Amino acid sequence: MPIVALPEIQEAASRIAGNVRRTPVELSHSLSDRAGVPVYLKLEHRQITGAFKLRGATNAVLSLSAADRARGVACASTGNHGRALAHAASNLGIRCIVCMSKLVPENKRDAIAALGAEARIVGKSQDEAQREVDRLVAEEGFTDIPPFDHRAIVAGQGTIGLEMLDDVPEAETILVPLSGGGLIAGIAAAVKGRKPDARVIGISMERGAAMQASLSAGRPVEVEELPTLADSLGGGIGLANSWTFEAVRDLVDEVVLLSEAEIAAGIRHAYFEEREIVEGGAAVGIAALLAGKVRPQGPVVTLLSGRNIAMDLHRSVVNGADSLEAPR
Numbered sequence: 211m212p213i214v215a216l217p218e219i220q221e222a223a224s225r226i227a228g229n230v231r232r233t234p235v236e237l238s239h240s241l242s243d244r245a246g247v248p249v250y251l252k253l254e255h256r257q258i259t260g261a262f263k264l265r266g267a268t269n270a271v272l273s274l275s276a277a278d279r280a281r282g283v284a285c286a287s288t289g290n291h292g293r294a295l296a297h298a299a300s301n302l303g304i305r306c307i308v309c310m311s312k313l314v315p316e317n318k319r320d321a322i323a324a325l326g327a328e329a330r331i332v333g334k335s336q337d338e339a340q341r342e343v344d345r346l347v348a349e350e351g352f353t354d355i356p357p358f359d360h361r362a363i364v365a366g367q368g369t370i371g372l373e374m375l376d377d378v379p380e381a382e383t384i385l386v387p388l389s390g391g392g393l394i395a396g397i398a399a400a401v402k403g404r405k406p407d408a409r410v411i412g413i414s415m416e417r418g419a420a421m422q423a424s425l426s427a428g429r430p431v432e433v434e435e436l437p438t439l440a441d442s443l444g445g446g447i448g449l450a451n452s453w454t455f456e457a458v459r460d461l462v463d464e465v466v467l468l469s470e471a472e473i474a475a476g477i478r479h480a481y482f483e484e485r486e487i488v489e490g491g492a493a494v495g496i497a498a499l500l501a502g503k504v505r506p507q508g509p510v511v512t513l514l515s516g517r518n519i520a521m522d523l524h525r526s527v528v529n530g531a532d533s534l535e536a537p538r
């Protein structure tokens with residue numbers, strides 16, 4: 211039984227319309243030529259805040275009761291989820307505290323503050339930052355909005371699947387970056403709810419693919435987190451995972467893993483052939499096609515999920531670097 215089904219995703223779509231961008235889909239001529247089938251790109255990296263996470267965050271915040279909204283929201287992410295929650299909350303006039311450790315660079319703190327959230331600096335690790343979130347929840351009535359393992363987050367991300375099929379109704383293969391699985395759980399529920407025979411394929415990096423390791427083990431497991439070009443796909447799925455593990459196990463047809471060099475090639479292809487700047491985690495669909503690790507059946511839609519890559523890293527990859535360790 212899918213955790214989130216089509217009606218909940220359709221409700222999310224009407225709830226968040228007007229607060230998020232409806233992003234375009236475009237045909238990629240170069241990828242279509244190589245694959246021998248039409249390949250479309252869902253240009254979600256052009257979403258406000260530079261990544262799709264604004265959809266889930268906006269849906270989660272709008273789903274709170276008036277009383278909960280009045281007390282505020284919190285999270286410990288300084289990545290794309292933190293940016294999204296900060297923007298969604300400030301857009302809706304809700305107090306938001308993003309907790310982070312002293313080790314988080316000042317430009318990241320400033321970026322969160324610029325989005326209208328309070329950047330609270332606590333301790334020396336992500337765990338200590340999360341403890342401050344837990345304290346805000348227990349003592350001050352804040353609501354913790356997590357990055358993926360949450361119904362409203364899954365439903366919000368699923369709105370991407372509705373738009374993909376609205377724009378490419380003939381799509382048969384959907385390629386989605388995979389980390390904690392909120393994104394692919396929502397998209398797969400939306401796509402299969404409308405088109406049960408369409409295939410949904412998740413793509414992660416070889417270096418620290420927590421969902422794939424958990425699927426093989428048959429339960430959520432931890433993996434060592436390693437530096438990767440696809441930094442937004444890093445991190446675990448949570449040993450106490452409630453929603454996304456089962457959804458991915460039940461709905462996703464296949465998971466593909468990529469090397470750093472393959473991800474780098476995806477970033478370069480996006481730049482030189484599609485003229486798009488994307489982060490490593492967003493280039494994996496393109497990369498899997500280029501590497502021949504996905505055999506597309508019928509028209510393909512591949513999701514470009516974000517563009518928040520450090521521009522000096524982007525420059526070095528575009529100049530030929532194949533990993534984080536090999537700047538050019």
Ligand SMILES: *Cc1c(COP(=O)(O)O)cnc(C)c1O
Pocket residue numbers: 261262263290291357358387388389390391392393394442443489491492515516517
């Ligand atoms: C978070 C993120 C993902 C993965 O989403 P999950 O819901 O964790 O699977 C993919 N791409 C980008 C750019 C992200 O920020």
